[in-house]
Amino acid sequence: MSSVVTTTAIRGRFLDIQNTVAQARDIHDQVRYVEDGLLLIQQGKIRWFGSWVEGQAQLTKNQPVEHYPNQLIVPGFIDTHIHFPQTEMVGAYGEQLLEWLNTYTFPTEIKFKDKSYADQIAHFFVNELLKNGTTTALVFCTIHPQSVDALFEAAERHQMRLIAGKVMMDRHAPEALMDTAESAYNDSKALIEKWHGKGRNLYAITPRFAPTSTPEQLACAGQLKTEYPDVYVHTHLSENKNEIAWVKDLFPEQKGYLDVYHHYGLTGQKSVFAHCVHLEEHEWDCMHATESAIAFCPTSNLFLGSGLFPLQKTWEKNVKVGLGTDIGAGTSFCQLQTLNEAYKVQQLQGDKLSAFESLYHATLGGAKALDLEDKLGNFNVGKEADFVVLNLHATALQKLRQERAKNIEDALFALFTMGDDRNIQATYIYGNKAYEQSN
Template sequence: MSSTTTFQAIRGRFLDIQNTVSQASEIPSQTRYIADGLLITENGKITWFGTWEQGKNHVPVNVELEHYPEQLIVPGFIDSHIHFPQTEMVGAYGEQLLEWLNTYTFPTEIQFKDKTYADKIAQFFVEELLKNGTTTALVFCTVHPESVDALFEAAEHHNMRLIAGKVLMDRNAPEALLDTAESAYLDSKALIEKWHGRGRALYAITPRFAPTSTPEQLQKAGQLKMEYPDVYVHTHLSENKNEIAWVKELFPEQKGYLDVYDHYGLTGNRSVFAHCVHLEESEWDCMHKTGSAIAFCPTSNLFLGSGLFPLKKAWDKQVKVGLGTDIGAGTSFCQLQTLNEAYKVQQLQGEKLSAFESLYHATLGSAKALDLDEKLGNFNVGKEADFIVLNLKATALQQLRQSKAKDIEDAVFALMTMGDDRNIHATYIYGQKVYEQK
């Protein structure tokens, strides 16, 4: 960071979520909508937020005011589960999880041993996140340390808060993608020392999923977590029924899939498990007891035919849930499209997903799932200034629909049902504009 002070002042319509919005909560008291508001940032942090009338005299002299009278400004979207090496294989035809990994994923990931190749895809990936309004993400790399360096370097260029890690995989995958229990430990340790807490980078210990790690490797992953208790754990859990049966064959001494991770010390407050479509009752209880979080990935669960995530159950069991795109089994980088599918997943189970609960999952809810809600997720003073400017009327059909919107909740619901990257007018990271739609 430079030693000079940088201020930004943004005027416009603001909407954020102040506290947990559940299906049962009193929604109006948790949301904050300011029709003519002002946000002031200093060196990447929010220093003032409120109405324009209250705040206009706080704008520092010589700071140019950016005014977005027609748009809607919300906190940056937070993606709680995504694979950067799978960017190029989105929309791969015809398989469910285990076949899809062998047919498409593993051959694609082999290329990332080449740092130049990894750099190219990492830069594309980060630009795509910003273009879609995603300002923080929890990311899978590949087994190659080069892939981790490539991603963190690309994010650092924008001062972006990313969490990522090297995949651990020492069995049931192509030879070219395997490490060992010991090399996984040593590579991860070196990457943690290099990247965790450097700028806005954070590290995640990343076993792909239980079937591709031996008990020895999972034990080493747990050892890393004990040695570095503030790093993350990021893996997959109970996505597909065949996968669950395979885990039970591979780990017969454990009570079930989640118990494998729990046994090796990989559950906890900074542990994020993608999918969790088919958890058993005891596993829900373990998720709650350990403070572990779930990444809900609706476009992926539908695309691979994995099943319908029971979001109501997560609320009932008081388990933290973030929203994930899960590129490339997921089919869009855009959290608006992800929420569109999340709504349908709930409808298919006879449940509803309101506009404000949706916004919660994409912002403050994902921040809570990633244990970053002290830093991100809304416009509270002191938080990091990651936010996006939304154009609610990017298409002719949206213009017509928005002209009939009853209130801000209806407007946001229509946006989340119809929206995509065309609705992202601008993206700000740490107070600085890093993307603007041409």
Template sequence: MHSADTRAVRGRFLDITQPVSQPENIASNIRYIEDGLLLCTAGKITWFGAWNDVNPELLEGITVTHYPDQLITPGFIDTHIHYPQTEMMGAYGEQLLNWLNQYTFPTEIKFKDQAYAHEIADFFVNELIKNGTTTALVFCTVHPESVDALFEVAETKNMRLIAGKVMMDRHAPEELCDTAISSYEESKQLIEKWHERGRALYAITPRFAPTSSHEQLHLAGQLKQEFPTVYVHTHLSENRDEIAWVKSLFPNHTGYLDVYHQYGLTGERSVFAHCVHLDEHEWQCMHDTDSAIAFCPTSNLFLGSGLFPLSKAWQHGVKVGLGTDVGAGTSFSQLQTLGEAYKVQQLQGQQLSAYEAFYHATLGGAKSLHLDHCLGNFNVGKEADFIVIDLKATPLQQLRQRRATNIEESLFALFTLGDDRNIVATYIHGENVYTA
């Protein structure tokens, strides 16, 4: 007998069976089942395979939800996004540093009000789910209330989010500055409250090196030593003016990444957003410490930051996930973000295949978050976060998909033409939390 919370979903399934070290190895690990079945109980996958291989006794007493015309994939994983910036998406005309002062900081001040933070958190989580994103690494604000609000909303969906309070004690408006000591104490309290509570995970979150004093970065490193399973989430080498600023503030370090590294903030659970302008020794440090990069193409284009050299990440064996980076990023949709990622590579004379793009948005993203043991594909035992995609959600897509001769072509058309309209349903921990 199955338990009451067993779910069965039938349809066309696509995933990648294992992490890879080079992009040319992805195709041989693609698993496409034209007619398959997924069973999950208590949020975990208990059986997965072809419909023809199903023992009828396996389905006794279970209602099978069938999506015969759609494509079912693992949920998308967003490795860098700012929930407080949701309301300021599309803010005009500035590059990074001016953009922060003119738009970001005034918006984030409002999140000291927990009711307001909860309102935006609710909108944000629903927008993620509507776009097929089931896991995200999220910036909050300097206010502990902003963290509580986000985790409380995510908890109602049983959603795996990683988030943390911004640590920022200088070079920002007074209303947004904490102190080295208060940031340490508040972060510690939040870690003890939220880290590994249900599916919540915590990230130590210095905004970026210029807004943290030496003392604050030291205490951030101390937190990481005290709580070795928490994450580190920050920005790195996004903008050339930013890099020059870091060098002027930290003249005794060999570069931007060295600031974080010397304070003990690199490592297998450390995710650095952007990394557009890394030096060779920084690429080597990223590899040696098993740190990860969040590639944020829409944001990098919108702020004029530069073109991320994805091929170098592969060459140096550095983990990469995909980030929408809302609100400098202009869409919650990983489909639209992948379309921009392709263009960023084209501008550098590089190609991004449909399978590689899919890897970064699913299993590769899970690996970059040190979660590929529990997320990213349909292997038995993993958490049942998955989405149902309509490849023909618009008349143009219907026309385009008629010409696709295989699943790879269909996938590429989806990534270049798709958006939230393609998401038919989103399942989190085995439960349907969104239906279009």
């Protein structure tokens, strides 16, 4: 006896980007706006998408339809760089990167040796992602394997697609936060076997950054990547000028910061490097040649005074880029707030960031950066049904502004400029409503 496959039907205004693009100017041609649309979902995936008029024939008799007539439905937001253990230390005062790590980050991460504590923060963290419309994230844990277990267990309750990994760190850190090259290899290997590809969970080999790993540990990270070519690599790169100088002192035999990772086999199609604020020309070329990706983290770069990321350069060099909140140096879980700051970072460099390009980076572009554009990022049939229902009138000021919007692009830009978690009416994960704002 075959089980009945249930269909979920969502009606409303839909907006997405249909295909990944090579240049920002091409995004406008790929924008798909359906004023009155229908999304049909079966077993977590999109079965049909189009206009309500065309789609009614697809509905069975008495099919319930969730209708959002006044909202805007977009693909789920994708966060390409965030630290779940730093959730509790957002807004830590007064330091730049290296001092900030020693003063705030390391003491906080020591707490995650306790699995029950890690469980508590992981539960809070996943709920904050959902509350902010983030449906997929690439996440740093701590050096403790149990921190990875805690996060994936919390994500599994919602069938949420997360990529995460145990931090590898065997020098220049408190003793309580250091592993060894051998233990990092063994722990990471066990976690890959346990979690990678289980449900929607994916694993990332995670050296914190080059200064906190010995050459031996980076070699072990490269060995893991060779043994498990399908897993990700997630680390930091060229965030701060003092950090870059430190790397050059520690690795004088390499041409530059990125060359350290490249030497140990850590660049590639599933490698994501956070920040990249101060890349040299040859490093941009290496990023392109290896199909590595960048996580652009504007609120963090501004908060720590790291610098202004040259987003236009990613288009010039054809380098994949996604958007990262970088909690807790970043100051908001919300991609709307992150895009607000991203726009300002570009303005300070004499560049523009359009509403549609912003949407691209937060959705399909982020999926491309994570090598998941075949699964996520828009409403194409066959993709996983992760999406967000947005209330554009969350405040009196937003309502006033939206009533005067000239078109959908203007409305979207106002949302990205003024929006926050109050605009997230509902978040759907794998076709199921995982969060709904209470009135």
